[in-house]
Amino acid sequence: MRLLKFDEAISNETDGGKIWVFWKNELDVQVVRMSSQFVSLCITEGSNHFLGNFIYAKCNRLERQLLWEELNSDKRDVEPCLFAGDFNVIRSDIERCGGRPRNRVAIDEFNRWIHQGGLLEMNSQGGKFTWCNGQQGLSRAWAKLDRVLLDANFLSLFPTAHCLYLPRTTSDHCPMVIEFLSDPFSYGSPPFRFQQMWVEHPDFMTFVQNVWSESVIGSGLFKLATKLKKLKVALRVWNKSVFGRTYNQIAILEDKIENLENLLQRGWDDDIERELVRSSNELSSWRIREDIRLAQIAKIKWRMDGDRNTKFFHVWLSNKKHRKIHQLRTSNGLEFNSPEEIHLWSC
Known part of the structure; x- marks a missing residue:
């Protein structure tokens, strides 16, 4: 507990x-x-x-x-x-x-x-x-x-x-x-967060250099702000294609397994059965990779090498998600009584 x-x-x-x-x-x-x-x-x-x-x-x-x-x-x-x-x-x-x-x-x-x-x-x-x-x-x-x-x-x-x-x-x-109720924090696009795991990827520095080397016309601070904005957009796309593929692949395999099970429910077929077993094994491998990704997000070190406990990391991630600000009072006395009011004020 x-x-x-x-x-x-x-x-x-x-x-x-x-x-x-x-x-x-x-x-x-x-x-x-x-x-x-x-x-x-x-x-x-x-x-x-x-x-x-x-x-x-x-x-x-x-x-x-x-x-x-x-x-x-x-x-x-x-x-x-x-x-x-x-x-x-x-x-x-x-x-x-x-x-x-x-x-x-x-x-x-x-x-x-x-x-x-x-x-x-x-x-x-x-x-x-x-x-x-x-x-x-x-x-x-x-x-x-x-x-x-x-x-x-x-x-x-x-x-x-x-x-x-x-x-x-x-x-x-x-x-x-x-x-029971809709999430009051589900409005707007998610904030940009730099992921430490990006630095460990062998193509990260090359990717950043390519984006940063694109020419921008303007003064020094304007050029800096523009390059940072372009890099943020590029990193979102790069993260989705490289690191986000774990989740995407799991979703694809889950849909595939569901379709194969639907076919078997209508009638037995040996080829479909073999494909179901193969896809199930592949899905198991991708879930192990997802466990590793969740461990990085939750900022928890492995206590035992080889331990793969998805539920453990989801518990920590769920705990992190619930630590959100519902009310806020600023130093000059302004009060905000809902997540949406805080969001609009900070924009």
Whole structure:
């Protein structure tokens, strides 16, 4: 918890479950109920509050019946409610591909619970399926087991909330990100930042000399300012083509793997299977390179040679991103109460 930069945590471990929920002190979180299959929390931030139910359903249908009964509560008619997690059941046959047919009774029970509670699917982006059994060939199977459900009260409170399914990496499930509000810092172009890793590239000095040697007409300071501006623009392009290709290549390979999986879901083909395995191995190599790039951005030295932990570096990068200025008071008494006001004042 200390490494992940969270202040508090709760788990249903004592009830035989495997759910952990972490949060920071900016949130007021109160435990409402919990069992081996869910943790229900009342979450408050400022004037907003809702009932967050985090699910890890059992694979057994009879145990899931108990889950549906436990999640029916009088509070659902009053508090905005969200249900998120691994429900371990699909809503229809179009949410699976490969593997054995799913239990129709279990599907009907799940849909009945959703309809009786007046729940809606949260808008989502990403892959069609959220789980893969990780096997190869005809034994491979996909399904949508993870989802976010919400009621009308929650939708009124967070009308722009949406869910994003990220690509699978080490888990058989896709990570799921829920965004409630838009980022107030997402306006304008990102500021220019010099990257130390550029200096280590063998072509860096030659590239800078070529840009700097271009003739500029004007006085000394004007020429200096113009050359610096031209160099900044050129470095942005150079950084994207040389160092940015790690991320681009990962995105290309992820799209390729998704397309190959879609083809295999329609019908088995040995050539497509071999290409999927080859692309998966190549993607793994590019992700290792991305780990090294993230380590440089996070300004963290490797504590163990050969250790590649993407999650570790993403935690540090996320922590750096959240250290932003929301309010500012200048020495002459001017006050700025939003990131946009600060941005406009500094321009």
